[in-house]
Amino acid sequence: MTAETTGVLLHCDGPVATVTLCRPDVLNAQTPAMWRAMSDFSRDLPGDVRVVVVRGEGRSFSAGLDLSVAGAQGPGSFAELSTLPEQECADRIAGYQQGFTWLHRPDVISVAAVQGHAIGAGFQLALACDLRVLAEDATLSMAEVTLGLVPDLAGTKRLVELVGYARALELCATGRRMDAVEADRIGLANLVVPNAELDAAVGDLTAGLLAGNRDAVVEIKALLAGAAGRSHAEQQRAEREAQTRRLRDLAGRGE
Numbered sequence: 001m002t003a004e005t006t007g008v009l010l011h012c013d014g015p016v017a018t019v020t021l022c023r024p025d026v027l028n029a030q031t032p033a034m035w036r037a038m039s040d041f042s043r044d045l046p047g048d049v050r051v052v053v054v055r056g057e058g059r060s061f062s063a064g065l066d067l068s069v070a071g072a073q074g075p076g077s078f079a080e081l082s083t084l085p086e087q088e089c090a091d092r093i094a095g096y097q098q099g100f101t102w103l104h105r106p107d108v109i110s111v112a113a114v115q116g117h118a119i120g121a122g123f124q125l126a127l128a129c130d131l132r133v134l135a136e137d138a139t140l141s142m143a144e145v146t147l148g149l150v151p152d153l154a155g156t157k158r159l160v161e162l163v164g165y166a167r168a169l170e171l172c173a174t175g176r177r178m179d180a181v182e183a184d185r186i187g188l189a190n191l192v193v194p195n196a197e198l199d200a201a202v203g204d205l206t207a208g209l210l211a212g213n214r215d216a217v218v219e220i221k222a223l224l225a226g227a228a229g230r231s232h233a234e235q236q237r238a239e240r241e242a243q244t245r246r247l248r249d250l251a252g253r254g255e
Contacts, residue, residue: 006037015050015210017041017108024058029066030121032076035099035153042102050214051206052103054129055113062122064143093152100128100154106222109209113202114138115195119177124155127162130221132188133202134180135195140188141177161228162187216246 007023007030019041021028045052056062073079081089103110112126115135120143126132142159144151151159151172159168163186171178180192193201209217219242227235 006033007031008034008037010041010044012046012049015048016206017045017049017052019052019054021054021056021062023066024056024060026066026068027060027063027117028056028058028122029063029068030125031066031069032096035096038099039095039102042098042105045108050108050217051209052108052110052129053113053202053206054103054110054125055202056115056122058116060116060122061112061114061118061138062125063117064120064122065147097152097154100125103128103130104225106225107218109217109221111202111205111209113198114140115198119143120151121153124151124153127155127158128153131190131205133191133193133198133205134183134189135198136180136192137195138180138183138192139177140183141175142172143175145173145175215249219246 007021007028009020009022011018011020019038021030021034023029069076070078081092084092109131110129112129112132114126114132116137116139118126118138118140120141123140123142126140142151142155150156156168156172159171163171167186178186180189183189184192191201191205223235223238223242226238230238
């Protein structure tokens, strides 16, 4: 399917893949069709891709869920989901989550380039990425509570990991909006830049990520991603094992 039918586009250029939300007329509001397409991108990604950049076309990253779709009566609408048996509804949402969770893949580093609105599903898409570069006009909000809903696109654990339980609870339970300055202060942004410099900043970050040895970067991501679930001794063991693999590989002794 094309970007015109799904609202999202994957473009690969050597080691860099770019996922672009292509509905600028509605501030890149998201639909179930977009989530299914993004899930397919994981299977379509060439093996030489090392960095995935996620961006929104136009003046916003994503204003969140497209309520004209979710509030209607058709497939993917709230009305349809509410009529499904509980397990079937949960399974449907699991499929939607896959459009976000593939960005956690251990063999790539994902970068969100965020300008304008990153609301609800848009905020969760930014959270799905490993790194976030924000333009100065970025506005973020976990707004699901304003619809009587919960964040369900794999964003809650990432949010707690980044800002802690108390801050995450406050943001999710109030649905309030925060600007780029606050997002930077509480640890949600890796970098905040003027709007005109967003693309250049993401390009510089991507170049830096690509400058390192690919296998070393993959090992580093795995070490850091798993650190929270390990004891100090377990993390030290993981470091030793990863370094042993790197030394053997660099010496031509890897399996």
